[in-house]
Amino acid sequence: MAHEVADQERILASPWGGGQSPFAVGWPKLMMWLFLVSDTLTFAGLLAGYGVMRISLGRWPVQSGIFNIWLVGGMTFILICSSATMAVAVAAAKSGDRKRVTPFLLATVFGGLLFLAGQYYEWSHFIHEGARLFSNPWGVPQFSATFFITTGFHGAHVTGGVIYLLITALRWARGRIQPESIEIAGLYWHFVDLVWVFIFTLLYLI
Amino acid sequence: MAETHAGGYKVYLTTWIWLLVITMLEIGIVLVRVPKTLLVISLIILALMKAALIMAYFMHLRYERLNLIYAVVTPMFFLAIVLFSMLGPDALHVFRSR
Numbered sequence: 001m002a003h004e005v006a007d008q009e010r011i012l013a014s015p016w017g018g019g020q021s022p023f024a025v026g027w028p029k030l031m032m033w034l035f036l037v038s039d040t041l042t043f044a045g046l047l048a049g050y051g052v053m054r055i056s057l058g059r060w061p062v063q064s065g066i067f068n069i070w071l072v073g074g075m076t077f078i079l080i081c082s083s084a085t086m087a088v089a090v091a092a093a094k095s096g097d098r099k100r101v102t103p104f105l106l107a108t109v110f111g112g113l114l115f116l117a118g119q120y121y122e123w124s125h126f127i128h129e130g131a132r133l134f135s136n137p138w139g140v141p142q143f144s145a146t147f148f149i150t151t152g153f154h155g156a157h158v159t160g161g162v163i164y165l166l167i168t169a170l171r172w173a174r175g176r177i178q179p180e181s182i183e184i185a186g187l188y189w190h191f192v193d194l195v196w197v198f199i200f201t202l203l204y205l206i
Numbered sequence: 207m208a209e210t211h212a213g214g215y216k217v218y219l220t221t222w223i224w225l226l227v228i229t230m231l232e233i234g235i236v237l238v239r240v241p242k243t244l245l246v247i248s249l250i251i252l253a254l255m256k257a258a259l260i261m262a263y264f265m266h267l268r269y270e271r272l273n274l275i276y277a278v279v280t281p282m283f284f285l286a287i288v289l290f291s292m293l294g295p296d297a298l299h300v301f302r303s304r
Contacts, residue, residue, distance in 0.1 A: 084222035
C-alpha cells in the first residue's frame with residue numbers, strides 16, 4: 001500500500017495537501033478576494049479600452065480645461081477618508097472595541113454618499129455643457145463615452161457599497177454578524193477606493 | 207479602554223496621511239505642467255504607490271499568508287505585462303510622432 005495512515009495525515013496537514021485552506025482565511029473572505037481579483041480585470045478592461053481609443057485616435061480633449069480638478073480632488077479626498085474610517089471600523093470589530101464599530105461604519109457610509117453627491121454634481125454639469133454618451137462639444141465622441149461608462153461603472157460600485165455597508169452596520173448593531181463580516185465589507189470598500197486611484201489618475205490627470 | 211486600542215489604529219492614520227500626501231503630489235504635478243512623458247511616468251508610479259499602500263495596510267494583505275498574497279498579486283503582474291506589451295509600443299509611437 002502506497003499510503004499509510006500516518007502518510008495521509010502528514011499530507012493533509014501540509015498547506016496544499018487538501019486538509020486545510022492553503023490561504024489560511026475563512027471561505028467568505030477568500031471568495032471576496034477572488035471576486036475582487038475578477039472585478040479588477042473588469043475595470044482593467046474598461047481602462048485598457050480607453051487607452052486603446054486614446055492612443056489610436058492620437059488626439060484627446062485637454063481634460064484640465066473640462067473637469068474641475070478641485071472637485072475631483074475633493075472627491076478623491078473624501079473616498080480616501082472613508083477608506084480610513086472603514087479600516088478603523090474593521091480594526092475595532094476585530095479587537096473587541098465594539099462601541100466604536102457602528103459610528104465608524106456610518107461615517108464610511110456618509111463619505112460614500114458625499115462622493116456620490118460630488119459625482120452627481122459633476123455628471124449634471126458635464127451633461128449641461130452638452131456631453132452625451134456618444135457625442136460631445138469637444139470633437140472626440142469617445143471622450144464622453146469613456147467618461148460616462150467608466151465613472152458610471154465605478155459609481156454603481158460605490159452605490160452598491162453604500163447599501164452593503166448600511167446593511168452590515170444594521171446587522172452589526174443587532175448582533176447578527178461576526179467581526180469577519182465587517183472585515184469582508186471593508187475589503188470591498190477599500191477596493192472601490194483602489195479602483196478610484198486608477199480612474200482618477202488615468203481619466204482625469206493624464 | 208481607549209488607550210489600549212489607540213495603538214492599533216496608528217497604522218491607519220499613517221497610511222491615511224501618506225495617501226493624502228501622494229494625492230496632493232499628483233495634483234501638484236498636473237498643475238505645474240511638466241513634460242508629458244515625465245507626467246505619465248510619475249503619475250503611474252504614484253498611483254501604484256497608493257494602490258500598494260491600500261492593499262498592504264487597509265486591506266491587510268501584508269499580514270496574510272504568502273499563498274493568498276501570491277494568488278492576488280500574480281494576476282496583476284500578468285495584467286501589467288499584457289497591457290504594457292499591447293499598449294506600450296503604440297503609446298511610445300504616438301509620443302514620438304508629435
